[in-house]
Amino acid sequence: TSVLFRLPQSCVALLKGAESSANQNGETMEPPLKRCRPKLLDSVKSPPRKLNATDTEMEVFKLPEGRPLSAGRFVTHIRYELATHTVKVRRTGVLSDVVKLWDLQGTSAVTESAACHLEGDISRFQRMPSIDSFNAKSHPNEMLTGLRYFERAIKGDNGGPAKPGFDWGQVDTNALAKCLLTLCRELKDTLCLEPRLVKLKSPVYILGDIHGNYRDLVCFEKALWRMGPLLTPASFLFLGDYVDRGEYGIEVISYLFAQKMLAQNKFYLLRGNHELRSVQEMFSFKNECVQKFGESVGLQVWEAVNECFDAMPIAATVDDKIFCVHGGIPCSDLNIENINKIPVPLKDPELESPLAWEIMWSDPVSMDLMTPENIKDLKEHNGFIYNTRRGTAYFFSCEALMAFLDKNGLSHVIRAHEVQENGFQVQQQGRLMTVFSSSHYCGGSNEAACVLADNYKLRMIRIDTT
Known part of the structure; x- marks a missing residue:
């Protein structure tokens, strides 16, 4: 009014x-x-x-x-229903008590008439995903419990051994490997069912490269989804490059895989250029698997994790306006709907899908590359030139970006793939954002950041990881 x-x-x-x-x-x-x-x-x-x-x-x-x-307008076909559980949250944001609604029958929390309704609905409730999400004995929750122990420092009081933070101490690594292998088998089937172009609705937190930096991932959790993704009123989108270079690649993917299984419609993982076997063999993740689990088990874990990588989506949109990828816009096909035609699983993107390969590897052209020769090539090839820095895929210009946005009815592109001193960079007339979510990358001084897409705003959030 x-x-x-x-x-x-x-x-x-x-x-x-x-x-x-x-x-x-x-x-x-x-x-x-x-x-x-x-x-x-x-x-x-x-x-x-x-x-x-x-x-x-x-x-x-x-x-x-x-x-x-x-x-x-009022929409009559949408119905709310009771969640299966009630939870108690400590002041720190940690869940301390998870109870099924039907376990509260006979208390003041549930009236007699409501109890009758619950008794008739127990079979339906037991089929709901939240049963597994809050089941402490499920494989994802067992993994998260183990990771909490890994993260925590133990003083060694009462005669027990001391343990520094971010250390497995005396944990049996074979048990950890067994849990991770089971988690990978479950997750692979889930990822195969997702479209190659995931369509999300805001609000969404968008994170860039993690690169085995589990310490920073914990900082993001405590800042953004302390109660867990399921109880946080937003979705979470990761743009790839979870492993290599950092020392905790196993822990990072164990955490992300577990959260994905617990909140499948709120936690989304895209594939980056380090989710490739050939790249991991050149860097550190394959060796990390062998060092932590031994030759035989380590190679089993490495292959199981990569089978999940093979099934990951390649791109996402937010509100049909924000295009999110790891690397950049493609040259071979500007129509984003064709991303859903990319085969799954995709073991060798370079040979099986040029479209996926370009999305995972491309970069925006930087000013230092704007030589007269490159400017001429960009004009002749619709804003794309060969990516000499990567040795594959393309550099794309602002003109190429604008054409891509116009063709698909988009407003912005958010990508990762390049370290940024402030954790993010706004580029190409404000239509392109690069986000990087691993601080002090390779011993540097950069910050970690994420992007919040909400209420038709893109907000850059830097996380204090000290």
């Missing part, structure tokens, strides 16, 4: 004018939709559009692109 009172004419005149216009066009007048926040600008170049004589005042109520039509 406050919008109506601020209009330059009365509410009655506004509605009569709109009704008259609709009748002239043979249209049926519908009540105006709820006013929503404007969408992000489609182009930083274009000046604000001026209203002309043909524009109607009803545009005040027009929903921005990407906003579901249900945002301003």
Whole structure:
């Protein structure tokens, strides 16, 4: 109503004018939709559009692109239902008590009439995913319990051995490997069922390269999803490069795989260029598996993890406006819907899918590469030139990015793949963002960051990892 009172004419005149216009066009007048926040600008170049004589005042109520039509209307086919569990949360954000609703029968928390309803619904509740999500004996929760022990320092009181933080101490590594192998078998089937182009709705936290930095991953958890993804009102999207270079690749993928299994519709893992066997053999992850588990078991773990990598999605969109990938936009095919045609599993992307390979490896062209020769090549090849730094895939220009965005009705691209001193960088006329989520990368001084896509804003969040 406050919008109506601020209009330059009365509410009655506004509605009569709109009704008259609709009748002239043979249209049926519908009540105006709820006013929503404007969408992000489609182009930083274009000046604000001026209203002309043909524009109607009803545009005040027009929903921005990407906003579901249900945002301003009641939708009758959507039904809420009771969650299976109630949880107690400590002031630190840690869950301390998880109880099934039907276990509360006979207490003041559940009335007799509600108890009768629960008794009739127990079989349905037991089939719900949250049963596994809160089951402490499930493989994902067992893995997370083990990782909590790994993270925690133990003083060694009462005659027990001391253990530094981020150390397995006297844990049987064969038991850890067995749990991880089981987790990989379960996760691979889940990932194979996901589309190659995942479509998400905001709010979404978007994280870049982790590279075996489990300490920083714990910092992100404590800052963003301390109660766990399932109880956090946002989704989480990781852009790849989980292993290599850092010393805790096993722990990073164990954590991410476990959380993915517990919150399959809120935790999403894309594939990066280090989720490749050939790359891991050149860097550290294969050796890490062998060093932590021994030759035989280590190679089994390495292969099982890579079978999950083979099944990971390649790209994602947020609200059909934000395109999220590890590397960059593709040169061979600009239509993002064709990403769903990429085969799964994808063991050798370089041979099996040029589209996936380019998405995983490409970079934006930097100013130091804008030589007269490269500028000429960029113009001749629609904004793409060979990526000499990677030795594969392409560099893409701002013009190529704009063409890609326009073709697919997108507003921005968010990618990872390159370390940034501040944890992020805004590039190419504000339409491209690079995010990096591993601080002090390879001994450097860079920060770790993530992007929050929410309420038609892209917010860069730097995490204190000290």
